[in-house]
Amino acid sequence: MIDKKHLDYITSIVGEENIKSDKAHLIAFCYDATRTRFEPDAVVFPRHEQDVSDILKYCNEHQIIIVPRGAGSGFTGGALPASGGIILSLERHMNKLLEIDMENMVGVVQPGLINMQFQKAVEEVGLFYPPDPASEEYSTLGGNVSENAGGMRAAKYGITKDYVMALRAVLPNGDIIVAGKRTIKDVAGYNTAGILIASEGTLAIITEITLKLIPKPKFKQTYMGVFPSVDSAMTAVFKSLAAGANPVAMEFLDALVIKALRQKFPQVSLPEHAGGILVGDVDASSEAEIDSQLQTLKEAFEAFGATEFIIAKDEEESKKLWFARRNASPATMIYGTKKLNEDISVPRSKLPVALDGIYKIGEKYGFQVPCFGHAGDGNIHVNVMVKDKNNEKEMEDGHKAIEEIFQYVVDLGGTLSGEHGIGTSKAPFMHIAFTEAEMNLFRSIKKAFDPNNILNPFKMGL
Amino acid sequence: MIDKKHLDYITSIVGEENIKSDKAHLIAFCYDATRTRFEPDAVVFPRHEQDVSDILKYCNEHQIIIVPRGAGSGFTGGALPASGGIILSLERHMNKLLEIDMENMVGVVQPGLINMQFQKAVEEVGLFYPPDPASEEYSTLGGNVSENAGGMRAAKYGITKDYVMALRAVLPNGDIIVAGKRTIKDVAGYNTAGILIASEGTLAIITEITLKLIPKPKFKQTYMGVFPSVDSAMTAVFKSLAAGANPVAMEFLDALVIKALRQKFPQVSLPEHAGGILVGDVDASSEAEIDSQLQTLKEAFEAFGATEFIIAKDEEESKKLWFARRNASPATMIYGTKKLNEDISVPRSKLPVALDGIYKIGEKYGFQVPCFGHAGDGNIHVNVMVKDKNNEKEMEDGHKAIEEIFQYVVDLGGTLSGEHGIGTSKAPFMHIAFTEAEMNLFRSIKKAFDPNNILNPFKMGL
Numbered sequence: 070m071i072d073k074k075h076l077d078y079i080t081s082i083v084g085e086e087n088i089k090s091d092k093a094h095l096i097a098f099c100y101d102a103t104r105t106r107f108e109p110d111a112v113v114f115p116r117h118e119q120d121v122s123d124i125l126k127y128c129n130e131h132q133i134i135i136v137p138r139g140a141g142s143g144f145t146g147g148a149l150p151a152s153g154g155i156i157l158s159l160e161r162h163m164n165k166l167l168e169i170d171m172e173n174m175v176g177v178v179q180p181g182l183i184n185m186q187f188q189k190a191v192e193e194v195g196l197f198y199p200p201d202p203a204s205e206e207y208s209t210l211g212g213n214v215s216e217n218a219g220g221m222r223a224a225k226y227g228i229t230k231d232y233v234m235a236l237r238a239v240l241p242n243g244d245i246i247v248a249g250k251r252t253i254k255d256v257a258g259y260n261t262a263g264i265l266i267a268s269e270g271t272l273a274i275i276t277e278i279t280l281k282l283i284p285k286p287k288f289k290q291t292y293m294g295v296f297p298s299v300d301s302a303m304t305a306v307f308k309s310l311a312a313g314a315n316p317v318a319m320e321f322l323d324a325l326v327i328k329a330l331r332q333k334f335p336q337v338s339l340p341e342h343a344g345g346i347l348v349g350d351v352d353a354s355s356e357a358e359i360d361s362q363l364q365t366l367k368e369a370f371e372a373f374g375a376t377e378f379i380i381a382k383d384e385e386e387s388k389k390l391w392f393a394r395r396n397a398s399p400a401t402m403i404y405g406t407k408k409l410n411e412d413i414s415v416p417r418s419k420l421p422v423a424l425d426g427i428y429k430i431g432e433k434y435g436f437q438v439p440c441f442g443h444a445g446d447g448n449i450h451v452n453v454m455v456k457d458k459n460n461e462k463e464m465e466d467g468h469k470a471i472e473e474i475f476q477y478v479v480d481l482g483g484t485l486s487g488e489h490g491i492g493t494s495k496a497p498f499m500h501i502a503f504t505e506a507e508m509n510l511f512r513s514i515k516k517a518f519d520p521n522n523i524l525n526p527f528k529m530g531l
Numbered sequence: 532m533i534d535k536k537h538l539d540y541i542t543s544i545v546g547e548e549n550i551k552s553d554k555a556h557l558i559a560f561c562y563d564a565t566r567t568r569f570e571p572d573a574v575v576f577p578r579h580e581q582d583v584s585d586i587l588k589y590c591n592e593h594q595i596i597i598v599p600r601g602a603g604s605g606f607t608g609g610a611l612p613a614s615g616g617i618i619l620s621l622e623r624h625m626n627k628l629l630e631i632d633m634e635n636m637v638g639v640v641q642p643g644l645i646n647m648q649f650q651k652a653v654e655e656v657g658l659f660y661p662p663d664p665a666s667e668e669y670s671t672l673g674g675n676v677s678e679n680a681g682g683m684r685a686a687k688y689g690i691t692k693d694y695v696m697a698l699r700a701v702l703p704n705g706d707i708i709v710a711g712k713r714t715i716k717d718v719a720g721y722n723t724a725g726i727l728i729a730s731e732g733t734l735a736i737i738t739e740i741t742l743k744l745i746p747k748p749k750f751k752q753t754y755m756g757v758f759p760s761v762d763s764a765m766t767a768v769f770k771s772l773a774a775g776a777n778p779v780a781m782e783f784l785d786a787l788v789i790k791a792l793r794q795k796f797p798q799v800s801l802p803e804h805a806g807g808i809l810v811g812d813v814d815a816s817s818e819a820e821i822d823s824q825l826q827t828l829k830e831a832f833e834a835f836g837a838t839e840f841i842i843a844k845d846e847e848e849s850k851k852l853w854f855a856r857r858n859a860s861p862a863t864m865i866y867g868t869k870k871l872n873e874d875i876s877v878p879r880s881k882l883p884v885a886l887d888g889i890y891k892i893g894e895k896y897g898f899q900v901p902c903f904g905h906a907g908d909g910n911i912h913v914n915v916m917v918k919d920k921n922n923e924k925e926m927e928d929g930h931k932a933i934e935e936i937f938q939y940v941v942d943l944g945g946t947l948s949g950e951h952g953i954g955t956s957k958a959p960f961m962h963i964a965f966t967e968a969e970m971n972l973f974r975s976i977k978k979a980f981d982p983n984n985i986l987n988p989f990k991m992g993l
Binding site for chain 2: 311
């Protein structure tokens with residue numbers, strides 16, 4: 070527990086209304102999407118960057134742990150105070166859209182702004198912010214940057230890191246720094262922004278984000294390809310992209326997911342024979358370009374065995390095609406009471422062999438492993454379905470299967486996480502992906518920013 | 532001077548044929564494009580990554596300075612042994628194209644491979660590597676990554692950092708690390724590759740680079756817009772891009788450059804009345820898209836005062852339009868005997884006011900300052916022309932003008948360097964762009980990677 074005199078000092082910085090240590094608040098800020106719970110010692114709502122600086126300077130001097138938090142929607146415990154300390158919640162006050170610079174196509178935001186609010190605001194003026202994590206309705210841009218969030222549109226447009234031009238941030242010692250500029254090119258000094266992205270709140274507190282925007286694409290259309298097998302669908306993914314297709318998204322549903330959707334949502338008319346489905350959008354600045362994109366996809370899909378290629382005629386049909394993908398996650402719950410969900414990522418050409426191996430590992434342990442996700446960028450959500458979560462042996466086997474899947478995926482040149490980060494929940498697997506030399510370098514980097522280890526400590530296996 | 536026993540040990544690693552300390556070699560490796568000279572103590576040509584590791588491990592233990600070097604084409608002294616030490620030359624042996632992975636659209640190279648050799652190889656199989664620094668014919672990809680090289684195509688396609696997926700590198704202690712993967716998404720661990728890019732060889736020796744490729748655009752066409760003034764041309768830059776134009780390049784020539792070109796190359800038919808010219812290419816996967824791009828440019832250019840909009844009918848005409856831009860640099864030498872050339876970069880909307888202020892600073896000191904460059908991404912080559920380089924007072928004034936220009940540009944939200952880096956030559960200006968807190972962070976990062984300060988020390992003002 071933190072000494073009352075420390076809380077009093079922090080109260081003198083932010084005011085009584087912006088620090089809470091009553092049980093209700095501690096509970097409200099103790100969770101994230103992992104459903105693990107760690108109660109903080111207090112929750113502080115800084116009003117602005119100077120508050121953040123004053124708090125960090127004090128906590129650094131007194132070795133008090135600070136855990137930054139956006140919406141708490143993370144899947145790996147990044148925002149959990151797993152070692153105690155104070156939650157620094159950025160969503161109450163530091164949540165403003167500061168500027169949309171039309172002339173340079175740039176947006177400037179505070180970290181607590183919700184992703185979707187930003188998307189809507191920039192689209193209203195004809196601009197476009199591509200990163201669209203599944204949590205876009207509630208996750209914050211600060212959280213998105215800290216986890217380097219992806220999303221469905223990554224296949225064409227890349228991920229959060231591809232849009233961060235500059236950050237303002239507060240170092241653990243209270244120093245305020247600017248990393249990057251509102252320029253396309255900038256090679257002066259180390260690329261500090263580059264390392265703050267995806268650092269999971271362990272290096273600095275981000276206080277302002279400058280994001281690149283692009284003109285909003287004028288035309289969009291939804292397509293779906295139905296394949297006889299997972300293997301043919303996965304092959305069509307990388308073959309169609311190598312053939313020049315450039316869809317906004319190319320999402321994937323496997324046979325188990327399709328079966329679950331047909332069972333749980335009988336109104337969805339998915340073909341019974343489908344072994345794999347690819348669904349997504351294409352966009353462009355002209356209708357001719359849309360047609361050309363769809364033609365490329367159709368030819369490549371059919372060359373690799375697609376039995377159907379459907380193009381949505383209107384918004385209504387588009388929604389129908391997307392319904393299956395959007396409901397894939399809840400549908401999988403027909404297979405068990407607990408889903409061990411990992412977001413592995415592989416080079417796209419390895420998708421067929423990756424899925425094949427993942428299913429075999431599932432079989433070995435007796436699990437069904439429905440898979441779906443962002444095939445267009447090689448990022449697959451793998452769901453090891455535990456039938457009875459109260460069965461200790463089965464849960465243990467589930468975790469063994471996950472570890473084996475990680476090892477298999479890394480051996481294929483893949484990664485532990487395409488989107489969710491490491492946090493606490495994947496920390497035990499870091500040794501699979503990184504050598505001791507690499508972990509030592511991570512620890513040195515952490516120490517360079519945070520010598521007293523006060524900022525979100527012990528995350529990422531550090 | 533390095534003790535002979537150290538050179539003997541390094542010889543035992545690489546073999547006699549791969550270490551040189553005769554005068555001819557020391558002179559051959561003492562220069563770069565800054566024309567400053569620093570002789571190294573020896574030049575070593577590692578054969579492979581293990582050599583690099585063995586050399587660094589030994590030099591780290593014995594505190595011997597190592598300076599990595601590609602082609603030595605840098606403009607800011609990054610590859611110069613300004614504090615003595617051993618040149619580690621990567622161009623002799625570690626210069627192979629290791630793989631073109633068609634299925635994932637990825638290239639894997641050693642650092643000594645020449646940029647243009649790589650471009651040609653990937654274009655032969657229908658792929659495309661966009662970063663095209665002016666030095667592309669001779670600069671190495673390792674150097675490009677270390678300086679985060681840009682080029683003309685940055686307006687549409689971004690710069691080197693946007694194409695680096697993964698790096699292998701050797702840390703000063705000899706540890707070999709892998710940073711990044713051949714996947715679109717990867718959020719496991721710190722983004723070490725992100726900070727190695729643009730680190731100017733001060734953090735690690737890059738031994739292998741995995742680069743993202745894209746399908747080669749099928750169609751390309753060259754355009755030129757002629758404007759009555761620099762101001763109208765600079766305004767047309769950001770207005771046309773904000774209107775949705777997406778040219779591969781949008782290069783700029785100012786009135787002084789146009790005058791110089793007309794005088795030095797009478798065969799170039801540039802309009803006498805031209806106050807500013809924009810020239811570039813558009814590319815696309817269809818001819819319709821090319822037409823639509825050109826139409827958007829034409830409308831926006833004319834709305835901001837363009838008196839002519841020329842489209843090249845064929846390759847021959849394209850070459851003619853590009854001739855002026857390609858010869859801008861030599862042409863400016865009509866204005867003096869010494870060019871103080873800086874590559875500042877600003878947010879695009881600041882281009883008109885940036886140019887205006889730069890000319891005024893030139894006037895104040897009595898210099899003509901012809902400007903040209905990559906207007907499409909806000910990166911301008913500013914040339915303070917010294918009439919008599921042997922006139923000490925004039926040279927001193929030239930440097931004062933440069934410092935004033937840097938301050939002015941940074942105040943506009945711009946940077947000291949869009950492409951060239953900091954090295955030794957811009958190190959004295961780092962205080963203009965960075966606070967003491969930011970410099971301290973850079974020093975901490977340097978120390979995290981290189982605690983004994985053996986790797987390209989004292990560069991970048993560190």
